[in-house]
Amino acid sequence: MSTVHAIATLLPAPVELRAHLRALAVLETAIADDPRYCYYTFDAAWGPGEEAALMENGSGDDFSVLFTPAGVLIRGFDHESAMSPYGTDDEEVWPGVIDEVPAALSPLLDEPAFCDEGIDTPRVTACLWRETGDTAWRTGSGIDFPPGSEDPDGSGFLFHLLVDRSPEAVQAHFEDYYERPVPLEAVRHVLAGHPLTPAVAAALNPTALSDNTLLHRVATHPEAVAYLACDGEFDLARTDPIEPIALPNGLPVEPIAGCNAGGTHYLCGPAVPGGPRPVLYTDSEGQASLIAESLAEALTLAIALPSWHDALARFRPPALSSDYLDDHPDHPAVRDRLLATLRLPPATEQEVLDRLLTIAARTVPDGFLPHVPDEEDSAFQPMLEPLAN
Numbered sequence: 111m112s113t114v115h116a117i118a119t120l121l122p123a124p125v126e127l128r129a130h131l132r133a134l135a136v137l138e139t140a141i142a143d144d145p146r147y148c149y150y151t152f153d154a155a156w157g158p159g160e161e162a163a164l165m166e167n168g169s170g171d172d173f174s175v176l177f178t179p180a181g182v183l184i185r186g187f188d189h190e191s192a193m194s195p196y197g198t199d200d201e202e203v204w205p206g207v208i209d210e211v212p213a214a215l216s217p218l219l220d221e222p223a224f225c226d227e228g229i230d231t232p233r234v235t236a237c238l239w240r241e242t243g244d245t246a247w248r249t250g251s252g253i254d255f256p257p258g259s260e261d262p263d264g265s266g267f268l269f270h271l272l273v274d275r276s277p278e279a280v281q282a283h284f285e286d287y288y289e290r291p292v293p294l295e296a297v298r299h300v301l302a303g304h305p306l307t308p309a310v311a312a313a314l315n316p317t318a319l320s321d322n323t324l325l326h327r328v329a330t331h332p333e334a335v336a337y338l339a340c341d342g343e344f345d346l347a348r349t350d351p352i353e354p355i356a357l358p359n360g361l362p363v364e365p366i367a368g369c370n371a372g373g374t375h376y377l378c379g380p381a382v383p384g385g386p387r388p389v390l391y392t393d394s395e396g397q398a399s400l401i402a403e404s405l406a407e408a409l410t411l412a413i414a415l416p417s418w419h420d421a422l423a424r425f426r427p428p429a430l431s432s433d434y435l436d437d438h439p440d441h442p443a444v445r446d447r448l449l450a451t452l453r454l455p456p457a458t459e460q461e462v463l464d465r466l467l468t469i470a471a472r473t474v475p476d477g478f479l480p481h482v483p484d485e486e487d488s489a490f491q492p493m494l495e496p497l498a499n
Contacts, residue, residue: 112266113255114236118247120273124182124240130275131163131175133301140306140314140455141284141292149287165268172233173268174224179242180214185224186236188264192256193235201231206253207263208237215239236265277301306455307465308406312386318453319406321377321387328409331451337444341434342412343369343419351376352394355490359477363390366405377405378478388469390478392490398480399493400473401466406454413448414462416441421463422470422493431459470494 121127135152142148149165156162159179166172170189175182188194193204208219219232226233240247255262271283277298284292296313300306312319328334328346339345348368355363355376363376364387372394377387386404399422402408411418417431435441449456473479473492482488 111255111259112261113253113263114238114249114265115253117236117265117269117273118238118249121238121247121269122275124177127175127182127272128161128163128177129303130272130301133303134271134280135163136306136456137280137297137300137314138284139453140300140311140318141288143315143318145453171264171268173236174221176218178215178218181212181239181241181244183211183215183218184236184238184269185219185232185234186263186265186268187233188235188261188268191235191262191264192259193263195229195231195233201229203231203234204253204263206250207234208232208250209252210248210250211237211239212241214241236263236268275301305457305461307461308404308410308455309386311455312404312406319404320383321381321405324405324409324452327452334448334451337448338367338409338412340370341416341438342409343371343373343416344375344409344412345369348374351392353482355392355398355480356483357390357478357480361477363480375401375408388478390473390480391493392480393493396490397493398473398478398490399470400476400478401470403465403469407465409452410449410454410457411462411466413452413454414445414457415459415466418462418466419493421466422495424495427459427463430463467494 122130131150132152134150138148138150139145147168149167151164153162153164156176161177163175164172171187173184173186175184193207195201195203208216211219219234224232224234238247238249261267271280277294280301281292281294281297293313296310299310308319317323325346328338339347344367346367349365351365351374352372357363357378361379363378365374366377367375374392376390376392378390379387381387388400389402389405389408390398391401392398401418402411415421415431417434420430446456471494473494479492480490
């Protein structure tokens, strides 16, 4: 029989559990076609000093894992369980399930989100907790589980991916739910705590970050359009370059955006469904650089690091972006909001900077330094300035 007593012996420490739950939420946001219908979500601002990992399967079952300074509380609800408050005459929580929850954590069960309208009883059939400083997960010690079920409180299926945290189990769950293949290596990457790059996100759901999908998504969000056209220097309405260009590697180029200084962003290569095209930037002074592996990565760069031009000119943190942040102290909040709006992976300044420098270094050796056709000595100069030894 699977109950919270067995689950308590299999859960990891709170730090590992939190990281795993965050990874599940990041994975599903990338995999899902519509994030509104995700099983797993993570709210880093649930309350003062509190975070919440939530699961809701759309069929009446859900759980919450609340991380607080006082400890962690896990509440699960199986709507078909005989232990459901709705299965009793008095609509009360099954005896013993929450009776021993410590006073520091028990108020969390009274959250309105965990009580249905018109009913004061919390929606719970399984409950575990671990106070700060404790060394083990705790449950009600005297629960008399109803007979006739191998999973009487629902904890076996509710917490399945919290017990079996293997990439294979997570992959199988998402493949079953979304009825399409999910690459195991991408799942491993996210579960290991590595950043969700646009390339990994595209592997998890190729259509979500396709060029056409992203362009449509930007066009339907006025804040994104306004930011990209101004601060982001990625104005999708400017697609008329100053002069035509050609690449030594022979790939075709398509102007996709411009900037206030007369520069142009190009998608390089044929428009193949599902195939990302590197993004090249040329300025009005005869310089050029690869800046991203794909449109998704270029938009992430423009949003997360608006001072990326300075990065190619050898500026590094903390000097990089310092002037911009002085004028726009709310940029981190704007960045996170716009990335979420466009369903782009979260990104820090350092992560974006590292990717920019890596791809910019490929500009010359991979044949992306352009020239003007039919003009001698018309090759552009690389924007990336090597650091002094």
